[in-house]
Amino acid sequence: MGFLSGESMFGGYGGADILQGCSIGVNKGEIAVVVGPNGAGKSTAMKAMFGMLTLREGSVELDGREISDFPPQERVTLGMGFVPQNANVFTSMTVQENLEMGAFIRRDDFSTTMEQVFSLFPVLAEKRTQAAGELSGGQRQQVAVGRALMTQPTVLMLDEPTAGVSPIVMDELFDRVIEIAKTGIAILMVEQNARQALEIADRGFVLVQGQNRYTDTGAALLADPEVRKAFLGG
Amino acid sequence: MTAVTDILNALALLSNFVLVPGLAYGSQLALGALGVTMVYAVLRFSNFAHGETMSFGAMITILVTWWLQGKGVNFGPLPTALLALPIGIIGTVLMCLLFDRFIYRYYRRQKAAPVTYLIVSVGILFILSGVVRFVIGPQDRMFADGERFILKARAFKEMTGLDQGLAIKTSQGVTVVTAVIIVALLFWFLNRTRTGKSMRAYSDNEDLALLSGISPARVVAITWIITGALAAVAGTLYGLDKGYKPFTYLGLVLPIFASAIVGGVGNPLGAIAGGFVIALSELLLTFAYKRVIAYLTPGDWVPDGLVQLLATDYKLAVSFVILVIVLLVKPTGMFSGKTL
Ligand SMILES: Nc1ncnc2c1ncn2[C@@H]1O[C@H](COP(=O)(O)OP(=O)(O)O)[C@@H](O)[C@H]1O
Ligand SMILES: [Mg+2]
Numbered sequence: 001m002g003f004l005s006g007e008s009m010f011g012g013y014g015g016a017d018i019l020q021g022c023s024i025g026v027n028k029g030e031i032a033v034v035v036g037p038n039g040a041g042k043s044t045a046m047k048a049m050f051g052m053l054t055l056r057e058g059s060v061e062l063d064g065r066e067i068s069d070f071p072p073q074e075r076v077t078l079g080m081g082f083v084p085q086n087a088n089v090f091t092s093m094t095v096q097e098n099l100e101m102g103a104f105i106r107r108d109d110f111s112t113t114m115e116q117v118f119s120l121f122p123v124l125a126e127k128r129t130q131a132a133g134e135l136s137g138g139q140r141q142q143v144a145v146g147r148a149l150m151t152q153p154t155v156l157m158l159d160e161p162t163a164g165v166s167p168i169v170m171d172e173l174f175d176r177v178i179e180i181a182k183t184g185i186a187i188l189m190v191e192q193n194a195r196q197a198l199e200i201a202d203r204g205f206v207l208v209q210g211q212n213r214y215t216d217t218g219a220a221l222l223a224d225p226e227v228r229k230a231f232l233g234g
Numbered sequence: 235m236t237a238v239t240d241i242l243n244a245l246a247l248l249s250n251f252v253l254v255p256g257l258a259y260g261s262q263l264a265l266g267a268l269g270v271t272m273v274y275a276v277l278r279f280s281n282f283a284h285g286e287t288m289s290f291g292a293m294i295t296i297l298v299t300w301w302l303q304g305k306g307v308n309f310g311p312l313p314t315a316l317l318a319l320p321i322g323i324i325g326t327v328l329m330c331l332l333f334d335r336f337i338y339r340y341y342r343r344q345k346a347a348p349v350t351y352l353i354v355s356v357g358i359l360f361i362l363s364g365v366v367r368f369v370i371g372p373q374d375r376m377f378a379d380g381e382r383f384i385l386k387a388r389a390f391k392e393m394t395g396l397d398q399g400l401a402i403k404t405s406q407g408v409t410v411v412t413a414v415i416i417v418a419l420l421f422w423f424l425n426r427t428r429t430g431k432s433m434r435a436y437s438d439n440e441d442l443a444l445l446s447g448i449s450p451a452r453v454v455a456i457t458w459i460i461t462g463a464l465a466a467v468a469g470t471l472y473g474l475d476k477g478y479k480p481f482t483y484l485g486l487v488l489p490i491f492a493s494a495i496v497g498g499v500g501n502p503l504g505a506i507a508g509g510f511v512i513a514l515s516e517l518l519l520t521f522a523y524k525r526v527i528a529y530l531t532p533g534d535w536v537p538d539g540l541v542q543l544l545a546t547d548y549k550l551a552v553s554f555v556i557l558v559i560v561l562l563v564k565p566t567g568m569f570s571g572k573t574l
Contacts, residue, residue, distance in 0.1 A: 052441075064567050073447045073449070074443055076446070076447045084441070084442070084445070087439050087441065088442065089437040089442070090441070090443075091438060092434065092438045092574075093431070093435060094433060097431055097434075100428070101431065101446050101448070102446055104428070104432060104435075104446045104447050104448055105446070147442075147446070151447075
């Protein structure tokens with residue numbers, strides 16, 4: 001179902017299953033967006049696809065290869081990058097150190113990648129010697145995305161990258177996401193700002209209680225009256 | 235003119251009994267507190283066995299020192315123990331790694347609560363103190379050799395013409411110089427090397443470190459290597475300076491923890507600052523000011539008593555009181571922080 005895909009995933013945090021058989025996927029160069037109410041299991045699904053949660057049933061595949069049993073670190077080496085919803089920067093470290101840590105697994109010279117991140121997010125170049133914890137919400141999210149880009153991933157997973165930022169900064173971040181997707185990277189993104197996110201989405205997944213409620217192109221979901229009524233506020 | 239001499243005499247007196255010993259003791263506490271803080275920042279528990287780890291390190295160093303002395307090896311004016319110290323460090327590091335492999339790792343896999351680790355560390359404290367008494371015995375050991383003084387009191391008097399002498403023991407000089415070197419190395423490592431940065435990253439945000447491909451097992455191992463090395467150095471320097479008595483190292487746990495917490499536990503800069511705050515407070519509060527007052531006032535003002543705020547027997551209480559005050563007023567310490 002795509003370059004990266006999680007198929008019929010079941011699993012949770014030890015108690016009842018949070019994921020109730022949902023499937024999510026994304027292709028290279030595409031933006032896939034996961035939306036749904038709070039507590040639907042969006043973050044849980046992302047963690048499961050990154051190996052931070054063991055699946056009780058179902059599988060995760062990357063480029064046709066089953067990776068369900070791989071630990072997160074190994075998925076990083078296979079080209080997956082993840083920006084979690086919370087605590088997604090090293091607050092006590094400088095912007096530059098955050099990016100260096102993003103490149104931790106690389107033993108080659110990553111200075112060009114760092115320059116690429118700086119040209120994508122110019123404000124980070126200005127603030128490179130500041131502690132990430134001292135930055136504004138939007139700048140922090142840029143550090144978080146930049147950190148994940150340092151491994152030159154083929155898939156980038158973002159969990160609510162626009163949480164707590166102003167609408168202007170949100171548009172700005174979405175523009176950057178589109179720019180990243182254009183380089184051929186697959187982007188799988190969870191978003192609270194469902195309408196704006198679906199507008200830039202090639203694919204959309206509406207998740208409710210750990211299951212797929214609607215799956216379609218972003219445009220189709222935006223046009224669907226039911227989806228609009230239930231999830232996009234009319 | 236005499237007034238200036240009197241002030242200089244008072245300063246020399248204070249330097250001799252407070253400043254110089256305070257710098258040495260502060261360095262020892264700082265090194266000890268750094269070990270405690272490293273474990274806290276990375277492994278997230280309070281390692282009560284750290285005092286005994288220092289004792290263990292000092293013991294290995296002493297055994298090797300005796301062996302070297304037996305072979306007729308010496309280090310000129312410097313203590314032979316400095317030559318033995320690398321072996322002491324290696325021994326202590328191996329011991330730490332062994333305890334981690336067979337004890338702490340088990341609890342890590344269980345994702346044990348910090349308080350469980352703390353109790354485990356108390357257990358290790360007892361094991362270590364037993365091992366030390368079994369191997370080297372409970373009695374006092376002197377192992378300092380070489381030149382005893384860098385600056386003798388009489389030489390100082392002759393040099394300056396003051397009545398009051400100022401002596402600097404070799405062990406004090408060696409302590410301060412070694413501490414400066416070790417701290418510089420540690421900060422260079424943490425702030426400039428890839429591995430050091432990865433430790434800070436792990437200490438800051440364990441999950442994100444994992445996502446970045448930083449291996450927890452490696453970070454944990456390096457933490458014990460650094461902690462063991464710091465403990466061996468601190469324990470040996472303390473033993474050189476004060477004489478090695480196995481039981482004193484248990485008593486060091488309180489001032490060491492006070493240092494770490496006063497500075498801000500988990501923060502290396504804080505550990506160093508805290509070490510000096512505690513050491514100087516102990517000395518300033520237990521110092522008898524009678525002679526300082528005698529220098530600074532006309533003769534008949536000299537009080538009868540010693541003008542000592544606290545008897546030296548109460549010096550542990552100083553750490554304790556400072557600790558309580560800090561916990562009440564600013565629990566995060568001078569340099570707030572839980573990360574390296
Ligand atoms: N670490 C956790 N341990 C236990 N339960 C959790 C944990 N994280 C989330 N949950 C529970 O899983 C459910 C789904 O959470 P989450 O995936 O974060 O939802 P979403 O991201 O869609 O808002 C919620 O009921 C939440 O309480
Ligand atoms: Mg979420």
